[in-house]
Amino acid sequence: MNYRTIEEVSDQVVSCRRCKRLVSYRESLPARASYSLEEYWRRPVAGYGDPNARLIIIGLAPAAHGGNRTGRVFTGDESGRFLVSSLHEAGYSNQPTSESRGDGLVLLDCYITAAVKCAPPQNRPTREEFENCSSYLEAELSLLVRAESVLTLGGQAFSSFLRHVGKNGGRVRGLKFTHGGRYVIPGFPTLYASYHPSPRNTYTGKLTKRMLVTLLQRIRKNKQSG
Ligand code: SF4
Structure with missing residues (x-):
């Protein structure tokens, strides 16, 4: 399907029922107390x-009680709080909090999406689900024509972007995920990689706020390091 605008992609996404397992999961998940x-x-x-x-920032998928609850990715959960407060510190959002769709958050010069648009059980989409959803990510990436940089959060988002590059004729051989990595691929926005801001990484100090803010500041300058 050919989309003319990001809004057309979003309209199609929100009514999608392509992945039976994910439709069942997102619709039947009990609410947290x-x-x-x-x-x-x-x-x-x-x-x-x-x-x-x-x-463009690419995450893995909405969280079961985050995006699947609030209707906006990285909103209403710990990952979203960590990411958006870091974005704010680096000048990419108007406020440091992300709690609900009506909370007034405005992203500045930044667009956030996920490789898979439905919350998956245990945060683990199947290969087939990645493939099913890839057409939406493809459409977003092709319509965001001013993008100069892509930041992938976690190895799965990194791989999803590389699949997009490979499908569109780019060379991806030998590119390995490294936190803070910068990858110049001719014909594509500069790719940066970060650990995912999930509590498993942030509570253990694997990813600190300083690490993510520093990376975002580098991206703003589209720099290798420093
Ligand atoms: S994960 Fe993507 S392709 Fe699958 S049902 Fe959700 S929106 Fe559709």
Whole structure:
């Protein structure tokens, strides 16, 4: 399908039912006790942000009680809080918090999406689910024509972007995920890699806020390091 705008992609995403396992999971997941008075979103979660952004951030998938609850990726969970407070410190958002779709967050020169648009059990989409959802990521990447940099969060998002590059004629052989890595691939935005800001990484200090902010500041300058 040919999309003319990011809004057209988003409209298609939110009604998608291509992956039976994920549709069943997102729609039947019990609400957490702390959110029992809220109505969960329970649909695919589209990307959002500035359609003229120079930076695209790609995560793995919405969290079961984060994006799948709030309807916006990296919103209402620990990963989102960590990411958005880092974005704010680096000048990529108007506020440091990300709690709900109506919270006033505006991304500045930045667009955030996920490789898989539905929350997967144990945060583990299958290979088939990645493939099913890749057409949406492809569409977003092709429409965000001003993008100069792509930041992938975690190894799975990194691989998803490399599959996009490979499908579109780019050379990806030998590129390995390294936190802080910068990869120049002719014909594509400069690729940067970060550990995913999940509690498993941030609570253990594998990814600190200083590490992510420093990387975002480097991206702003599109620099190798320093
Ligand atoms: S993961 Fe993607 S392809 Fe699968 S149902 Fe959700 S939006 Fe559709």
